[in-house]
Amino acid sequence: xxxxxxxxxxxxxxxxxxxxxxxxxxxxxxxxxxxxxxxxxxxxxxxxxxxxxxxxxxxxxxxxxxxxxxxxxxxxxxxxxxxxxxxxxxxxxxxxxxxxxxxxxxxxxxxxxxxxxxxxxxxxxxxxxxxxxxxxxxxxxxxxxxxxxxxxxxxxxxxxxxxxxxxxxxxxxxxxxxxxxxxxxxxxxxxxxxxxxxxxxxxxxxxxxxxxxxxxxxxxxxxxxxxxxxxxxxxxxxxxxxxxxxxxxxxxxxxxxxxxxxxxxxxxxxxxxxxxxxxxxxxxxxxxxxxxxxxxxxxxxxxxxxxxxxxxxxxxxxxxxxxxxxxxxxxxxxxxxxxxxxxxxxxxxxxxxxxxxxxxxxxxxxxxxxxxxxxxxxxxxxxxxxxxxxxxxxxxxxxxxxxxxxxxxxx
Amino acid sequence: xxxxxxxxxxxxxxxxxxxxxxxxxxxxxxxxxxxxxxxxxxxxxxxxxxxxxxxxxxxxxxxxxxxxxxxxxxxxxxxxxxxxxxxxxxxxxxxxxxxxxxxxxxxxxxxxxxxxxxxxxxxxxxxxxxxxxxxxxxxxxxxxxxxxxxxxxxxxxxxxxxxxxxxxxxxxxxxxxxxxxxxxxxxxxxxxxxxxxxxxxxxxxxxxxxxxxxxxxxxxxxxxxxxxxxxxxxxxxxxxxxxxxxxxxxxxxxxxxxxxxxxxxxxxxxxxxxxxxxxxxxxxxxxxxxxxxxxxxxxxxxxxxxxxxxxxxxxxxxxxxxxxxxxxxxxxxxxxxxxxxxxxxxxxxxxxxxxxxxxxxxxxxxxxxxxxxxxxxxxxxxxxxxxxxxxxxxxxxxxxxxxxxxxxxxx
Numbered sequence: 001x002x003x004x005x006x007x008x009x010x011x012x013x014x015x016x017x018x019x020x021x022x023x024x025x026x027x028x029x030x031x032x033x034x035x036x037x038x039x040x041x042x043x044x045x046x047x048x049x050x051x052x053x054x055x056x057x058x059x060x061x062x063x064x065x066x067x068x069x070x071x072x073x074x075x076x077x078x079x080x081x082x083x084x085x086x087x088x089x090x091x092x093x094x095x096x097x098x099x100x101x102x103x104x105x106x107x108x109x110x111x112x113x114x115x116x117x118x119x120x121x122x123x124x125x126x127x128x129x130x131x132x133x134x135x136x137x138x139x140x141x142x143x144x145x146x147x148x149x150x151x152x153x154x155x156x157x158x159x160x161x162x163x164x165x166x167x168x169x170x171x172x173x174x175x176x177x178x179x180x181x182x183x184x185x186x187x188x189x190x191x192x193x194x195x196x197x198x199x200x201x202x203x204x205x206x207x208x209x210x211x212x213x214x215x216x217x218x219x220x221x222x223x224x225x226x227x228x229x230x231x232x233x234x235x236x237x238x239x240x241x242x243x244x245x246x247x248x249x250x251x252x253x254x255x256x257x258x259x260x261x262x263x264x265x266x267x268x269x270x271x272x273x274x275x276x277x278x279x280x281x282x283x284x285x286x287x288x289x290x291x292x293x294x295x296x297x298x299x300x301x302x303x304x305x306x307x308x309x310x311x312x313x314x315x316x317x318x319x320x321x322x323x324x325x326x327x328x329x330x331x332x333x334x335x336x337x338x339x340x341x342x343x344x345x346x347x348x349x350x351x352x353x354x355x356x357x358x359x360x361x362x363x364x365x366x367x368x369x370x371x372x373x374x375x376x377x378x379x380x381x382x383x384x385x386x387x388x389x390x391x392x393x394x395x396x397x398x399x400x401x402x403x404x405x406x407x408x409x410x411x
Numbered sequence: 412x413x414x415x416x417x418x419x420x421x422x423x424x425x426x427x428x429x430x431x432x433x434x435x436x437x438x439x440x441x442x443x444x445x446x447x448x449x450x451x452x453x454x455x456x457x458x459x460x461x462x463x464x465x466x467x468x469x470x471x472x473x474x475x476x477x478x479x480x481x482x483x484x485x486x487x488x489x490x491x492x493x494x495x496x497x498x499x500x501x502x503x504x505x506x507x508x509x510x511x512x513x514x515x516x517x518x519x520x521x522x523x524x525x526x527x528x529x530x531x532x533x534x535x536x537x538x539x540x541x542x543x544x545x546x547x548x549x550x551x552x553x554x555x556x557x558x559x560x561x562x563x564x565x566x567x568x569x570x571x572x573x574x575x576x577x578x579x580x581x582x583x584x585x586x587x588x589x590x591x592x593x594x595x596x597x598x599x600x601x602x603x604x605x606x607x608x609x610x611x612x613x614x615x616x617x618x619x620x621x622x623x624x625x626x627x628x629x630x631x632x633x634x635x636x637x638x639x640x641x642x643x644x645x646x647x648x649x650x651x652x653x654x655x656x657x658x659x660x661x662x663x664x665x666x667x668x669x670x671x672x673x674x675x676x677x678x679x680x681x682x683x684x685x686x687x688x689x690x691x692x693x694x695x696x697x698x699x700x701x702x703x704x705x706x707x708x709x710x711x712x713x714x715x716x717x718x719x720x721x722x723x724x725x726x727x728x729x730x731x732x733x734x735x736x737x738x739x740x741x742x743x744x745x746x747x748x749x750x751x752x753x754x755x756x757x758x759x760x761x762x763x764x765x766x767x768x769x770x771x772x773x774x775x776x777x778x779x780x781x782x783x784x785x786x787x788x789x790x791x792x793x794x795x796x797x798x799x800x801x802x803x804x805x806x807x808x809x810x811x812x813x814x815x816x817x818x819x820x821x822x
Contacts, residue, residue, distance in 0.1 A: 121532065121572055126654055147652050152597050153588050157654040158569035161532055162745040174742040175622070177564050177691065186563050188691045188741075210822065211586075235742065241558050243537055243568040244655020250744035280588065280599045330599075331585040331646065332822075333661035334573040411621065411743075 002267040004396035006093040009105070011042030018390060018399020024087050025258035025400065026069050026223070029111040035067035040258055040401070041091055044105040048087075051104055056097055057086055069117045069259060073205035073222045074337045080205070080222065084263050113257035113401070115166045116225075117203065120338035122159040122253065123328060124199075124229055126150075127319040129273070130347035134359040151276045153283070154319035154327050156341075157244045159229070164253045164340065167403045173381060173410040174251040176235035190410035191232035193364065194379045197345040198297055198355035198387055200314050201227035201255055202321035204339035208329055214286050217325035220335070224265065224321075226256040226295070226389045226403040227342050233358055233378070253342070256387075256400035264398055268292045268391040270315050272323075282326060289320035295346060295389045297355075302382035304372040309360060312346050312353040314389070381409045413678040415807035417504040420516070422453030429801060429810020430454075435498050436669035436811065437480050437634070440522040446478035451669055451812070452502055455516040459498075462515055467508055468497055480528045480670060484616035484633045485748045491616070491633065495674050524668035524812070526577045527636075528614065531749035533570040533664065534739060535610075535640055537561075538730040540684070541758040545770040562687045564694070565730035565738050567755075570640070571661045575751065578668050578814045584792060584821040585662040587646035601821035602643035604775065605790045608756040609708055609766035609798055611725050612638035612666055613732035615750035619740055625697050628736035631746070635676065635732075637667040637706070637800045637814040638753050644769055644789070664753070667798075667811035675809055679703045679802040681726050683734075693737060700731035706757060706800045708766075713793035715783040720771060723757050723764040725800070792820045 005021035006013055012020050019025065019040040029038040029045050038045040051057045052064040059079055063071045072079060090101050126132055129146075132155075136145030149155065165171075173194055179186035205222025212220065229249060236248030269288040279285070293314040298306035319327075324341055345355040354360045361367055361377035369375050379385065387403040416432035417424055423431050430436065430451040440449040440456050449456040462468045463475040470490055474482045483490060501512050537543055540557075543566075547556030560566065576582075584605055590597035616633025623631065640660060647659030680699040690696070704725040709717035730738075735752055756766040765771045772778055772788040780786050790796065798814040 149588075149590075149597070149649055149652070152590075153650060155650070155654055156657050158571055158657070160569055160744055162747050162750075163743075172743060176742050177560075179560075179563075185688070186560070186691065188693055232742065238560055239564060239566070240653070240655075241560070242651070242655070243566055244651075244653070246567050246569070247738070247742035247744065250739075251742045277596070280597065282599055327658070328661075331587050331643065331658035331662045332574075332583060333571055333658065336573050339573075 002393050004393065005088065007041060007091045008093050008095055008098050009042045009044060009091065015395050017042050018397055020396045021088060021091055022393065022396055023260060023264050023398045024084060025260045025264070027116045027258045028067050028114040030114055031106055031111050035114060037064045037069060039087060040108065043108055045108055045111055046101065047104040047106065051101070054100065056090065056100055059083060067114065070338050076206065077219065080261065080263070084261065113166060113168070116257060116259050118338050119161040119164045119340050120336040122161040122164055122340045122342070123156050124159045124249065124342035125154050125156040125319070125324050125344040127154045127317055127324060127344040128346050128355065129318040130316060130349055131345040131355055131359065134347060134354060138363050152280070154324045156324060156328065159253065159342065160250045163250050164255060167254055167257050167401065167405070169252070169254060169405060170408050171230060171252045171405045172408045174232050174235065175410050176232060176247050177238060178234050179238045186238060191234050192378065193233035194407065195231045195233050195357045196297065196379070196385050197229040197231055198295055198310060198312065199227040199229055199345060200293065200343040201225040202325070202341045203259060204325065204335050204341065205337060207337055208335045210329070210332060212326055212329045214283065214322050214326045218289055218322035220325060221262055221321055223259040223261040225259055226387050226400045228254045228385065228387050228403055228405065229342055230254065254403055254405045256403040258401045260398060260400055265291050265391055267393060272320055273318060282330060283323050289322045290315050290317055291391060293389045293391045295387065298386045299370060299376065300384040301370065301372060301374055301380065304370070306386065307370040309368060310352065310355060312348040312355055314346060316346055316348045317343055379407050381407055383407050413804050415804065416499065418452060418502045419504050419506055419509050420453045420455060420502065426806050428453050429808055431807045432499060432502055433804065433807055434671060434675050434809045435495060436671045436675065438527045438669045439478050439525040441525055442517055442522050446525060448475045448480060450498060451519065454519055456519055456522055457512065458515040458517065462512070465511065467501065467511055470494060478525065481749050487617065488630065491672065491674070495672065524577060524579070527668060527670050529749050530572040530575045530751050531747040533572040533575055533751045533753070534567050535570045535660065535753035536565050536567040536730070536735050536755040538565045538728055538735060538755040539757050539766065540729040541727060541760055542756040542766055542770065545758060545765060549774050565735045567735060567739065568655045570664065570753065574661050575664045575666060578665055578812065578816070580663070580665060580816060581819050582641060582663045582816045583819045585643050585646065586821050587643060587658050588649060589645045590649045597649060602645050603789065604644035605818065606642045606644050606768045607708065607796050608640040608642055609706055609721060609723065610638040610640055610756060611704065611754045612636040613736070613752045614670060615736065615746050615752065616748060618748055619746045621740070621743060623737055623740045625694065625733050625737045629700055629733035631736060632673055632732055634670040634672040636670055637798050637811045639665040639796065639798050639814055639816065640753055641665065665814055665816045667814040669812045671809060671811055676702050676802055678804060683731055684729060693741060694734050700733045701726050701728055702802060704800045704802045706798065709797045710781060710787065711795045712781065712783060712785055712791065715781070717797065718781040720779060721763065721766060723759040723766055725757060727757055727759045728754055790818050792818055794818050
């Protein structure tokens with residue numbers, strides 16, 4: 001089992017930190033007026049743009065001077081490996097450059113975290129079997145829960161890149177066209193069934209112009225974020241036939257501030273589940289391509305403490321991000337650096353592992369109770385929702401930072 | 412009725428040209444090694460990047476030096492008006508700068524046309540009533556042809572910006588997962604039902620961060636292109652439930668090389684049709700926001716002449732681009748400069764005005780015959796499909812250039 005690496009930054013050596021030297025996640029931070037690329041280490045963010053300017057990081061060309069990690073992605077996987085190796089050297093216990101590196105550390109509590117990369121396009125999948133079964137059972141009955149195609153392809157739809165925001169961004173409750181089953185005509189009103197979807201996001205770091213294999217797809221992935229695909233269930237119910245969700249998913253999608261690289265997650269790879277049908281050749285598993293990542297969601301009403309309402313794990317997915325990406329290219333669809341692929345809602349088999357309020361309250365029929373005594377079926381105004389994820393080693397854990405958002409009233 | 416404006420370029424004064432002085436559409440051309448912004452006039456393209464460098468066009472800042480029209484869009488509608496006015500002055504009969512302008516003209520036959528703008532995101536709608544009725548009748552029967560939401564909202568789905576290509580780009584027949592109704596299991600194979608969709612595309616030229624009205628949406632639109640949303644009907648049939656089309660629409664979407672500005676189309680505005688239901692306030696018509704544009708599609712098998720198989724008009728749409736854009740923002744979805752909105756397939760009431768082969772051959776049951784004697788239900792390898800559109804004045808017409816593509820065999 002992989003062990004914790006020792007950093008000269010004391011807070012990075014605690015078993016409690018989500019940013020040990022093994023992690024080194026990539027973000028963008030605002031310090032003063034400057035937006036800069038940074039790497040989280042213990043309680044600090046390392047100003048890697050400054051270290052590059054000083055020559056302590058040299059990637060052959062300046063790649064860390066913009067307020068996004070896309071240039072690093074674009075430079076290719078050799079550079080990904082070089083940068084990670086150099087960061088480990090710089091931050092390790094006994095680093096020859098400790099003084100210079102220390103001068104480029106800012107306490108995380110002093111900086112604001114911004115979008116870590118420019119999202120080219122956003123695709124969202126529907127690739128968790130428990131989630132699809134739960135939703136299908138609610139809408140079509142247990143006998144027809146999974147659509148006929150579901151066990152053969154990772155069902156996905158294109159989302160809206162312009163609506164992806166970083167953790168901490170307040171979200172206004174959306175309005176939209178709604179029509180209940182007993183209403184004669186639709187009306188335009190604030191959503192009453194606003195929801196979360198607990199997901200992981202995979203970031204495409206290498207482009208493709210043609211169909212790619214599952215192995216090639218895995219190589220193209222730069223890293224992962226936690227992702228909350230805010231969803232207005234009542235807008236969705238009225239709009240989604242026949243061409244899928246549109247405005248119900250376009251208000252916002254929140255991602256964690258830190259991109260955890262594929263390299264950091266390597267020790268946590270795990271297999272996808274046993275298949276009901278053998279997958280066709282272009283989608284077949286070629287190795288462990290999911291990751292064991294514990295996921296949780298808390299909800300904090302205004303003025304109340306947070307209650308954890310969901311606990312699940314990324315390994316509950318039926319399809320890996322590599323399989324999703326391979327499918328995404330199957331028609332020849334070009335992929336670009338910065339494309340973001342949402343896994344789909346990650347639900348487990350038990351009630352408390354359901355990754356959305358729609359499932360947790362079973363369509364609103366079974367409200368759940370918070371520690372404060374309040375109940376919820378869907379999100380109320382001023383609720384703060386926080387998603388977290390941790391891959392756990394023997395004596396360390398790898399985190400993504402909070403993926404959080406507070407819901408404000410409809411405008 | 413608006414009359415033709417006289418240019419000093421003789422070929423622009425013919426009633427046959429699609430590029431009279433009234434048009435002045437925007438494109439990007441390759442001449443030698445240089446990619447430059449250009450404006451079509453008669454048989455020529457005007458190198459406006461060169462004129463800007465010479466100071467003959469001055470927009471306050473350099474806006475014509477990149478290989479895309481996005482900087483002009485981003486500069487706002489005052490600049491859009493200034494540029495058009497200046498171009499009319501420079502190119503008019505009696506222009507004070509005729510010699511300098513003539514030196515910047517290249518024969519259209521000598522240049523290659525490239526993508527005229529950078530597509531930020533691509534959304535495709537389903538807003539033609541005849542098309543939706545035809546497709547619905549085929550799939551669900553005449554009684555349930557239009558989905559219940561169809562008459563209340565312009566149904567749309569997010570497409571894939573990375574797959575938008577300029578006219579003239581060859582398209583490889585896609586492969587994908589297919590399963591016929593009698594097949595036990597799906598297989599991966601080339602699409603046998605590859606099709607066109609005859610559409611107009613509206614280009615968003617101003618951003619928005621919140622809900623906009625139909626009037627505000629109309630102000631945000633920079634111009635229009637002809638658009639062919641290539642569609643693999645067999646891939647679509649298997650994948651599209653429950654979340655809509657995905658890989659069936661991701662191979663390619665071809666646009667015309669010229670953006671015709673809203674200003675050029677102004678004389679051709681017309682009303683949307685009578686409503687079956689009154690639209691809700693945020694979508695209500697506030698003036699004539701469709702355009703009378705004659706549209707046609709030809710197909711030329713390899714070695715044969717082209718046969719015109721479709722003739723229709725943009726005014727057949729049920730929803731205008733402004734209404735589609737207003738709906739697009741209804742949940743708070745941010746819009747960006749360079750967003751492209753496909754109208755949806757434009758079909759008329761008669762058989763020869765159906766805007767896709769799916770409708771024209773009624774799902775393949777009624778193959779149609781070309782001038783060469785060959786028949787078609789869907790596209791065959793090496794067929795060249797060409798879409799054209801013309802807004803027609805008393806003694807001039809406004810065109811978009813050919814929107815064409817040849818289908819090559821599956822890779």
